Amino acid sequence: MRRFLHGLPGVEQVGEEARAAGLGTRSIKTTAKAQALDLAIRMVDLTTLEGSDTPGKVRALSSKAMRPDPADPTCPATAAVCVYPDMVAIAKETLGDSGVNVAAVATAFPSGRAALDIKLADTRDAVEAGADEIDMVIDRGAFLSGRYKAVFDEIVAVREACARPDGDSAHLKVIFETGELQTYDNVRRASWLAMMAGAHFIKTSTGKVQPAATLPVTLVMLEAVRDFRDSTGHMVGVKPAGGIRTAKDAIKYLVMVNEVVGGDWLDPDWFRFGASTLLNDLLMQRTKMTTGRYSGPDYFTLD
Amino acid sequence: MARIDVRKTYKLYIGGQFPRSESGRSYVVNDAKGKLLANAALASRKDARDAVVAARKAFGGWSGRTAYNRAQVVYRIAEVLEGRREQFEAELRAAEGISPAKARTYVDAAIDRLVWYAGWADKLTQVVGNANPVAGPYFNLSTPEPSGVIAVVAPNGPLLGLVSVVAPLIVTGNTVVVIASEAHPLTAITLGEVMATSDLPGGVVNVLTGHQAEIAPWLASHMDVNGIDLTGVTDVELATELEAAAAENLKRVRRPSPDEDWLAEPGLERMTAFQETKTVWHPIGV
Numbered sequence: 001m002r003r004f005l006h007g008l009p010g011v012e013q014v015g016e017e018a019r020a021a022g023l024g025t026r027s028i029k030t031t032a033k034a035q036a037l038d039l040a041i042r043m044v045d046l047t048t049l050e051g052s053d054t055p056g057k058v059r060a061l062s063s064k065a066m067r068p069d070p071a072d073p074t075c076p077a078t079a080a081v082c083v084y085p086d087m088v089a090i091a092k093e094t095l096g097d098s099g100v101n102v103a104a105v106a107t108a109f110p111s112g113r114a115a116l117d118i119k120l121a122d123t124r125d126a127v128e129a130g131a132d133e134i135d136m137v138i139d140r141g142a143f144l145s146g147r148y149k150a151v152f153d154e155i156v157a158v159r160e161a162c163a164r165p166d167g168d169s170a171h172l173k174v175i176f177e178t179g180e181l182q183t184y185d186n187v188r189r190a191s192w193l194a195m196m197a198g199a200h201f202i203k204t205s206t207g208k209v210q211p212a213a214t215l216p217v218t219l220v221m222l223e224a225v226r227d228f229r230d231s232t233g234h235m236v237g238v239k240p241a242g243g244i245r246t247a248k249d250a251i252k253y254l255v256m257v258n259e260v261v262g263g264d265w266l267d268p269d270w271f272r273f274g275a276s277t278l279l280n281d282l283l284m285q286r287t288k289m290t291t292g293r294y295s296g297p298d299y300f301t302l303d
Numbered sequence: 304m305a306r307i308d309v310r311k312t313y314k315l316y317i318g319g320q321f322p323r324s325e326s327g328r329s330y331v332v333n334d335a336k337g338k339l340l341a342n343a344a345l346a347s348r349k350d351a352r353d354a355v356v357a358a359r360k361a362f363g364g365w366s367g368r369t370a371y372n373r374a375q376v377v378y379r380i381a382e383v384l385e386g387r388r389e390q391f392e393a394e395l396r397a398a399e400g401i402s403p404a405k406a407r408t409y410v411d412a413a414i415d416r417l418v419w420y421a422g423w424a425d426k427l428t429q430v431v432g433n434a435n436p437v438a439g440p441y442f443n444l445s446t447p448e449p450s451g452v453i454a455v456v457a458p459n460g461p462l463l464g465l466v467s468v469v470a471p472l473i474v475t476g477n478t479v480v481v482i483a484s485e486a487h488p489l490t491a492i493t494l495g496e497v498m499a500t501s502d503l504p505g506g507v508v509n510v511l512t513g514h515q516a517e518i519a520p521w522l523a524s525h526m527d528v529n530g531i532d533l534t535g536v537t538d539v540e541l542a543t544e545l546e547a548a549a550a551e552n553l554k555r556v557r558r559p560s561p562d563e564d565w566l567a568e569p570g571l572e573r574m575t576a577f578q579e580t581k582t583v584w585h586p587i588g589v
Contacts, residue, residue: 293521293524293551
């Protein structure tokens with residue numbers, strides 16, 4: 001495995017950053033922008049991961065996920081609500097069969113510093129409570145010190161823990177915390193490692209470490225999923241999370257998805273945004289497009 | 304060797320910074336004789352949008368300061384303006400072609416106006432607030448509170464006109480997005496430099512230069528703007544249009560008053576126009 005991961009072609013940092021910046025300059029206007037905004041709303045994993053989360057807050061967030069803009073019934077719902085495992089049942093209860101998924105962060109999020117059996121228990125607990133998706137963190141310490149097999153085995157074990165009694169399984173998103181991986185080469189290696197271990201999604205960050213998601217890091221990961229599909233036929237989703245706050249940023253990501261991996265990934269099943277404040281900006285932009293006047297934060301919920 | 308001219312680039316004043324227009328546009332500003340004076344930035348609707356964001360961001364901090372402190376800051380603007388009076392006199396003479404004596408009168412009046420309004424900051428509440436008589440064991444107190452972000456279309460007077468519309472809004476705690484006089488925008492930006500160096504937090508005053516007919520409708524319809532002062536709108540049709548657009552979120556609207564004498568003492572009206580009245584009931588106790 002080490003030989004394979006270290007045999008992956010290196011990422012040319014300057015070129016990668018220039019390409020990401022270049023893709024960020026595209027101008028998306030009028031009907032294309034309206035479409036992009038709706039798609040971005042459908043891709044949002046509306047997230048609250050604070051120590052101060054309460055059942056009330058999770059209920060409010062879940063209601064917002066189902067009807068982001070109560071004043072406009074044409075506004076689509078978000079993809080999922082992302083919470084800590086102990087809040088899964090509450091989110092599930094509010095969301096019911098609305099089609100909005102519940103994602104739970106597990107495996108001693110955000111540091112991932114716990115024994116394997118605790119991480120697995122954490123995962124099983126969330127799945128039992130009804131989580132549709134599990135966001136796990138990799139052991140960055142093991143990864144950075146070169147113990148790739150340990151990271152790989154952990155992902156495999158967590159994926160097994162995602163199984164439900166009915167034979168179905170919760171979707172597994174693997175968080176790399178790219179802000180701690182130091183180099184793009186490491187991001188590429190981590191991407192392949194996670195995909196080979198059976199991740200359904202690869203995700204940039206927890207949102208607790210700066211820098212979180214950036215365009216170049218997401219570009220590296222998109223290239224990895226593209227190459228992975230070319231060589232194995234399996235499609236893996238990508239989720240940038242943390243630091244995406246404006247509709248403009250979100251549209252830059254969508255442009256990049258379209259240009260790098262193609263339209264197949266322009267779907268909430270294959271691309272997500274982990275964000276909380278982003279949604280309000282998307283809604284404000286959407287309102288601006290439908291009413292023709294600038295909207296303000298007073299007209300959307302604070303969360 | 305002849306020294307090369309160091310010419311000033313007049314830009315916008317948004318959020319305490321001096322950015323160019325995001326549109327990259329500019330327009331020619333002529334002096335009184337029709338000769339090129341300089342190019343001014345031609346602000347677009349997106350600059351107006353950015354300015355509103357900056358003003359909204361500044362509002363909490365500015366309105367939360369004590370009235371006494373706001374007075375000091377506005378007085379500080381007067382102090383700095385006094386120190387740069389020659390520059391302003393020269394700019395006024397170039398822009399409007401007026402005599403040195405007249406230019407001096409206007410600069411004097413602008414400085415005095417700032418001092419006058421600065422003095423009102425911690426006195427207005429006493430004058431327009433009230434302890435209301437009620438038939439019950441309560442105190443009933445009304446106090447004025449700033450409305451929020453106010454858009455202003457400034458009148459043509461490049462310095463005095465601008466100071467007269469902006470100062471009454473900021474002393475009471477509002478933050479302002481002002482569209483400077485289309486014909487004389489340069490002095491407004493120089494005044495922005497004065498404000499940027501006189502303890503006024505960035506975003507409290509934001510100055511846009513450009514066509515009022517292009518920018519004002521976006522500010523009038525903006526849902527995050529709490530009031531609009533149409534003083535500088537001379538086109539009646541445009542004024543009506545702006546009033547109609549402002550109705551959507553029930554903005555406070557101050558309609559244009561075409562023959563205002565800027566040299567006369569202004570009265571309280573400009574300060575009270577953009578205030579909300581907060582009334583508190585409080586039990587008297589024993």
